[in-house]
Amino acid sequence: MTVSRVAAELRAAGCVFAEDEARVLLAAARTRAELDAMVARRAAGAPLEHVVGWAEFCGLRIAVGPGVFVPRRRTEFLARRAAALVPPGGVAVDLCCGSGAVGAVLDASAARPGLHAADIDPAAVACARRNLPAAHVYEGDLFDPLPPALRGRVDVLVANVPYVPSGEVALLPSEARDHEPRTALDGGADGLRIARRVVAAAPSWLAPGGHLLFETGRRQLPAALRAAAEHGLRPEAAADDDLDATIVIAARA
Structure with missing residues (x-):
């Protein structure tokens, strides 16, 4: 699946930064089935960081999981x-x-x-x-x-x-x-x-x-x-x- 196709699905679900998120999901998914599941979770409203399992913070990759507060840029x-x-x-x-x-x-x-x-x-x-x-x-x-x-x-x-x-x-x-x-x-x-x-x-x-x-x-x-x-x-x-x-x-x- 291409960035544009994933981004279209995310944009339809209301994701503002659809292209950027699509690139993150494509890089994180190991298989097409995993990508489809990730896109579905994100489109349903799960935070991107929970979907891929990490957040970027001060240049570090911080592991996060479902139900855990996502560190903010601020x-x-x-x-x-x-x-x-x-x-x-x-x-x-x-x-x-x-x-x-x-x-x-x-x-x-x-x-x-x-x-x-x-x-x-x-x-x-x-x-x-x-x-x-x-x-x-x-x-x-x-x-x-x-x-x-x-x-x-x-x-x-x-x-x-x-x-x-x-x-x-x-x-x-x-x-x-x-x-x-x-x-x-x-x-x-x-x-x-x-x-x-x-x-x-x-x-x-x-x-x-x-x-x-x-x-x-x-x-x-x-x-x-x-x-x-x-x-x-x-x-x-x-x-x-x-x-x-x-x-x-x-x-x-």
């Missing part, structure tokens, strides 16, 4: 800023790690930190263990599964927290709404429920001079900065307009 900004702050041989924690995409960027950085990652979703943890074979990956709620020995020793704590307000989850594209876990999307009434929990606990885990980084929405930024300051951190905002990314970087004094 989160590359969070990952790169976090990687730039890790001291050589330091300790890094990827909280709400999902597939482990941010942790993979930290692991591939020149600093090569001692890496720990955690997520509450079992499917995400299974993916993260594939993507982070050299890291310690835990299943549990936020800090709960981390070894107590990490307290006060974490140089960089990065958390890709969910920040969509509960009332807006239904407005998300069906690829996210129907195929990704709600725990990876729903940030509570104002989108900051999980971020506030992370900010409240972070100071006891960070090393002196350590940094907490997390993604947020632009509307939520003032409240996110206030929350970090209220817990004794020194927060600042950073943004990348091209990626439509907004993050908070908060340092422990």
Whole structure:
């Protein structure tokens, strides 16, 4: 099957980037039967990354599977800023790690930190263990599964927290709404429920001079900065307009 024929099927199903997706599917399929099945799944609304089993993130190929949050391009900004702050041989924690995409960027950085990652979703943890074979990956709620020995020793704590307000989850594209876990999307009434929990606990885990980084929405930024300051951190905002990314970087004094 040619790119044009696959693209026509995808376009008819409403795929905006039909030609690009067709090339990815053709490259991934080993047989015509497998290609037909992949095209059918994508046309039915499954995320392309779930169909082919991977997502590109900061130039890395990250394994993802059905039911696992697909790393977003905007989160590359969070990952790169976090990687730039890790001291050589330091300790890094990827909280709400999902597939482990941010942790993979930290692991591939020149600093090569001692890496720990955690997520509450079992499917995400299974993916993260594939993507982070050299890291310690835990299943549990936020800090709960981390070894107590990490307290006060974490140089960089990065958390890709969910920040969509509960009332807006239904407005998300069906690829996210129907195929990704709600725990990876729903940030509570104002989108900051999980971020506030992370900010409240972070100071006891960070090393002196350590940094907490997390993604947020632009509307939520003032409240996110206030929350970090209220817990004794020194927060600042950073943004990348091209990626439509907004993050908070908060340092422990």
